[in-house]
Amino acid sequence: xxxxxxxxxxxxxxxxxxxHEGGFGLEGEDLAxxxxxxxxxxxxxxQLAIVVGGGNFIRGATFAEDGQIPRATADYMGMLAxxxxxxxxxxxxxxxxxxxxxxxxxxxxxxxxxxxxxxxVRHLEKSRTIILAAGTGNPFFxxxxxxxxxxxxxxxxxxxxxxxxxxIYSADPKKDPSAKLYHDxxxxxxLKEQLKVMDRxxxxxxxxxxxxxxxxxxxxxxxxxxxxxxxDVGTRVHA
Numbered sequence: 001x002x003x004x005x006x007x008x009x010x011x012x013x014x015x016x017x018x019x020h021e022g023g024f025g026l027e028g029e030d031l032a033x034x035x036x037x038x039x040x041x042x043x044x045x046x047q048l049a050i051v052v053g054g055g056n057f058i059r060g061a062t063f064a065e066d067g068q069i070p071r072a073t074a075d076y077m078g079m080l081a082x083x084x085x086x087x088x089x090x091x092x093x094x095x096x097x098x099x100x101x102x103x104x105x106x107x108x109x110x111x112x113x114x115x116x117x118x119x120x121v122r123h124l125e126k127s128r129t130i131i132l133a134a135g136t137g138n139p140f141f142x143x144x145x146x147x148x149x150x151x152x153x154x155x156x157x158x159x160x161x162x163x164x165x166x167x168i169y170s171a172d173p174k175k176d177p178s179a180k181l182y183h184d185x186x187x188x189x190x191l192k193e194q195l196k197v198m199d200r201x202x203x204x205x206x207x208x209x210x211x212x213x214x215x216x217x218x219x220x221x222x223x224x225x226x227x228x229x230x231x232d233v234g235t236r237v238h239a
Contacts, residue, residue: 005230008047008124010156011038012147015055017162017218018085025056026088035092037224038129042098046228047124049154051132051147052089054081060139075139076106082143083108086133099128105137105146117153124154144202152209159211160227161198162218167235168197182235187213190237197237206237213237 017034019027042048060075069077083104090100101123102112112133113119123130135146144161151159168190171179187207190197197203197215206213214227216234226233 002229004041004044004046004228006046006157006228008049008154008156009041009228010049010051010147010151010154010159011224012051012144012159012161013053013218014143014163015053015057015081015085016164017053018056018088021164023056026085031088031092033221034218035089035096037218037222038089039093039096039098040222040225041228042093042127042129044225044228045127047127048129049120049124049132049150049156050089050129051135051143051150052082052085053143054078054085057081057084072139079106079134079137080108082135083112083133086131087111090131093129100131101128102131102133105132105134108134120150121154142199142202144198145205148198148202148205148209148211151211152205156211159206159213160224161213161215162224163215164217164219166217167215168195168237170195172196183232184236184238187237187239197235203237207239210239 018030019025058078058081060078064071064074086102090102093100103115103120104112105115120130132150135141135143147159166181168182169179173179187203190203214234214236216223216227223233
């Protein structure tokens, strides 16, 4: 079997990936699908870091707009939601034989380690998958921005964003049947056309640090492996 294209990978999984579309919380089938794909990649010798979102439980910005809770507090609630997802993914991956560590940007000493860059890199070097929870640990920053930041910190070869669509479209494909799927695009084009793929901070950081980005559909079994092997899957974003 051919060698993977990338040695060290940062994979961003949105909270919605842990349940069916429109669902809430954790669903066993979706969790198992993610875990199996991640273990498959890790067993290939790929050093895998995973940033998880928490949108399957709460979205800080939306929750703050809809209620009386300040945005900062709502964002911290969202960070705690990512810890739930991280622990669920850890246990599922370890049940499949893959050693993992959960590292959190906020202190949750009873269930996970604090994020320390050198410790995170050491875990990767020892073939442990690291699951990064609580975003950057700061309100007003998304887990997409966290993914770009952590990819920079650990010197990842590529940043993969797993979504519920096949890649970056010129418009919302559910609302516009004529929307075009991009297979190859530049960071500048994403920013100029204001394409909804990641927030501007994440895109700008990735562009400045020249981190290759691949957007792909998580719900298609085997897609994570295909991307890591360098197959033509999803949308590739580059400088």
